[in-house]
Amino acid sequence: MPTSPDTEEISRLFEPNRHAAMAMLSQMERLAHLQMDTTRRCADLYLDQCRAMLSVHDGPSLTEFAERQQRFVREIGEAVTDELRTLGDLNRSFATEMEQVGRESAEALRTAEESMGAQHTQ
Numbered sequence: 001m002p003t004s005p006d007t008e009e010i011s012r013l014f015e016p017n018r019h020a021a022m023a024m025l026s027q028m029e030r031l032a033h034l035q036m037d038t039t040r041r042c043a044d045l046y047l048d049q050c051r052a053m054l055s056v057h058d059g060p061s062l063t064e065f066a067e068r069q070q071r072f073v074r075e076i077g078e079a080v081t082d083e084l085r086t087l088g089d090l091n092r093s094f095a096t097e098m099e100q101v102g103r104e105s106a107e108a109l110r111t112a113e114e115s116m117g118a119q120h121t122q
Helices: 005-054 059-121
Strands: none
Touching: 005 059
């Protein structure tokens, strides 16, 4: 089915909106995966600590548990740092993509205005 010039222009005009919606959906998916991965990593660390705590039965095992606590704190800190770094990377990437969408939208509007102006002068 052939399309009219108006339909093509409208389609081009809305293309940046579709691109933006796809980018937002992709960003939400990446953020959800990041949260699930971080939650899984932290839950595993916490469960390991609980198991270690249950194995305390004398002085040496208490000392070992205390050393594990230090590793645990370091690993949780690393997990949070990694998540924040990844989150920053994701947000920078998303911002760049949205800037591109903004440029595409401005170009689509400029093209539509030029086309409409040409149609009115004819």
